[in-house]
């Protein structure tokens with residue numbers, strides 16, 4: 013529980029303690045009113061209303077508290093999974109009602125003007141619900157002390173006017189609602205008793221006026237995720253009681269004002285993601301700080317030495333600023349220091365030694381600075397540490413042995429420093445280690461055989477060091493190993509045969525070592541190998557024929573001592589250069605070196621431009637990550653200069669530029685997507701491809717700008733963004749993500765060449781005339797596979813990829829009806845810094861699948877994909893489309909489903925009638941996951957990783973779990989932030 017929640021919780025307890033519950037008879041009209049309320053509200057599966065019976069006293073109704081005279085004073089039904097429309101007409105007739113608490117339910121519809129009749133209310137909580145429309149005038153509720161309307165979908169004008177008479181207001185919470193954009197109105201600054209003000213994420217613009225200083229009883233002030241601009245007013249220094257100040261994700265400028273030092277009670281301060289500048293000296297005196305987050309600003313100067321004396325500080329995030337000078341060496345030595353990220357500054361001096369002194373430290377992120385000295389030996393015992401990243405500094409000395417064996421560490425990244433010494437056998441204890449990046453140092457010695465005990469390893473990069481000895485054969489036991497970079501070392505002996513057991517290996521680079529003897533034929537059996545670089549060694553013997561069966565985008569065996577014939581299928585132009593510098597090799601058909609039989613049909617003059625090389629048979633692991641630029645200098649004359657484009661890939665099966673271009677015509681059109689048309693290309697050899705023609709990248713989608721080539725739209729302007737996306741997407745490799753074989757890019761056109769999937773889209777199979785009978789098991793497999801594809805995009809890529817247009821028509825089915833996530837036309841790669849806070853600012857997506865936050869924040873993150881995926885799950889379970897006339901006005905499948913989850917019968921009734929009765933319970937389990945995924949608040953949705961787990965377990969999801977966070981007030985995620993080095 014966050015400190016914020018804890019505080020709210022205490023407030024609630026306090027309120028409860030004030031109450032005296034006296035059983036007493038109620039007037040008969042109050043019974044009637046409450047029975048009407050019962051009739052209007054439904055709950056999913058808790059029996060809230062069991063005690064609400066006409067023969068019972070209202071004071072004994074669950075959730076009701078009476079005055080001594082037997083009249084209803086309080087209704088406390090928050091967090092009870094209620095749905096329906098709030099019957100305010102009845103409720104506001106309860107004359108003694110002082111408290112109405114209906115927060116954290118599934119209440120819908122609009123709030124009626126009857127609210128204004130609840131004149132006696134002191135406490136009103138309607139927050140965390142699913143309301144729509146604007147708030148009515150409620151200015152007559154002048155006795156209100158606590159008002160919670162946050163996270164409830166209210167739109168329209170901000171209710172500033174209604175607040176003007178509420179001079180006794182203590183808590184005001186209106187954040188996370190899609191109100192119309194407006195500045196903070198002066199009414200707020202007359203609420204002198206306020207001690208809790210939550211106005212995050214509700215479209216506030218303009219400046220923060222000096223009058224904020226009037227609210228000097230404020231304990232909590234949250235204004236994050238708005239569009240506040242201008243400077244922080246100096247008057248903020250008058251809020252001497254302030255305990256939490258959250259102003260992150262705005263457009264604030266200027267310095268931290270003089271007088272800020274007066275906020276001596278401040279424990280949590282987050283001003284990250286603004287345009288603030290100047291130094292941090294005003295913060296020197298805030299020695300109660302527990303969490304300080306100022307990342308993504310332009311702060312400069314030194315980190316005040318006083319920070320080292322902050323005895324309660326546990327969380328410090330200052331990355332992406334211009335800070336310089338040393339870090340206070342006593343930093344973190346007092347409290348249970350947990351997290352530091354000072355990456356991407358110009359900090360110097362040594363790493364403070366005691367940040368893990370209290371044994372709590374989880375993340376140490378100090379990359380991209382100018383730190384010097386050694387890694388303090390204290391971190392060798394920091395068993396809680398999960399991330400240790402000090403790359404790109406000037407650190408030196410020996411890495412303390414215990415670091416290699418930290419039991420919980422997921423990533424050790426010390427690349428680009430001047431470390432010496434070796435990796436020790438301690439690494440056997442690193443059971444959680446997934447990524448070991450130590451490239452570009454001066455490390456030496458042998459790689460210990462115990463590395464195989466670090467069984468979680470996915471990536472190893474030891475490149476550009478002085479490692480020697482043999483590559484241990486035990487490395488073959490690393491079943492998760494995806495990349496192994498050992499280039500530019502002094503490894504000797506032979507390449508271990510056992511490497512062929514690393515079933516997940518996709519990139520292997522051992523170039524520039526002293527390896528000798530033969531290339532083991534076992535490498536040919538690595539099922540997912542994508543690039544293989546063994547160049548610049550002393551390898552001898554013949555190239556094993558088994559390598560012919562690999563589907564590589566890069567092969568480099570050059571500058572060895574190989575002899576004999578290059579296998580026929582490797583003797584292709586794309587491998588031009590792959591075998592250079594092996595005087596003993598000969599080839600049946602490459603002209604670059606000695607031909608065995610002098611016969612070649614490949615002529616350089618033929619303009620058979622082999623632009624993309626594709627594994628023919630649509631075998632799994634394709635994903636030829638080739639990424640080429642075709643740059644035609646003169647379009648009319650298609651004579652490309654050899655040096656105008658770069659071929660790094662090879663083909664087992666090749667096709668020509670003409671073959672693709674000639675197929676881009678109307679009769680081959682098989683689909684139109686948001687970002688372009690899709691054509692089916694049947695190659696002369698019988699293989700099939702899907703080629704997507706991308707529209708002008710400037711125009712967003714659909715808008716064609718014709719060029720002189722009739723069917724090809726012109727691409728111009730910001731192509732580098734497009735290129736970056738393609739580059740990332742082309743490296744995505746997952747069985748549930750459609751394979752992008754390559755892109756063909758010229759000044760005139762952008763074509764993406766994908767595998768062709770014969771069974772079309774899930775949308776077609778579910779909803780169109782090409783509908784198929786999909787049994788529940790198949791639907792379940794489609795749900796699980798698609799979830800895994802999205803999980804991969806969100807969690808397994810170097811940087812998370814947000815799809816942004818997840819829908820059933822973008823889930824394609826192969827010949828076995830296995831799903832593939834397709835169409836990345838709108839995808840955005842989340843830029844590295846700021847994990848949870850990352851979001852992109854473009855509205856995208858398809859009606860019916862768009863998460864509600866698109867409506868007001870213009871920001872999306874992975875959770876928006878989760879929402880859309882929830883819609884797909886609902887389609888699978890119900891067989892219905894996201895938008896159908898049956899659902900009534902303004903309603904979609906999400907609200908239709910949520911209005912049908914009141915009883916078991918109604919839930920079963922919405923399961924697709926084509927699913928047999930016996931399996932309907934299973935389908936309901938998936939429907940429950942779908943409901944979780946479509947939670948209104950992004951923070952309440954599970955991650956795709958969680959979704960996959962839930963689908964795998966197919967256990968009923970616990971709806972309770974999604975709304976425990978009643979307060980929902982602080983939904984901020986801590987900045988998990990670091991940048992990822994692109995792998996070499």
Ligand SMILES: *[C@@H]1O[C@H](CO)[C@@H](O)[C@H](O)[C@H]1NC(C)=O
Nearest residue numbers: 192193194195216217218219
């Ligand atoms: C705030 O936004 C509204 C609506 O977009 C706009 O009319 C107004 O000019 C903005 N005010 C400021 C101070 O930016």
Ligand SMILES: *[C@@H]1O[C@H](CO)[C@@H](O)[C@H](O)[C@H]1NC(C)=O
Nearest residue numbers: 246247249250270271272274
């Ligand atoms: C900060 O406190 C000092 C001493 O109490 C006072 O003189 C100063 O005016 C205060 N600054 C602000 C901005 O309130």
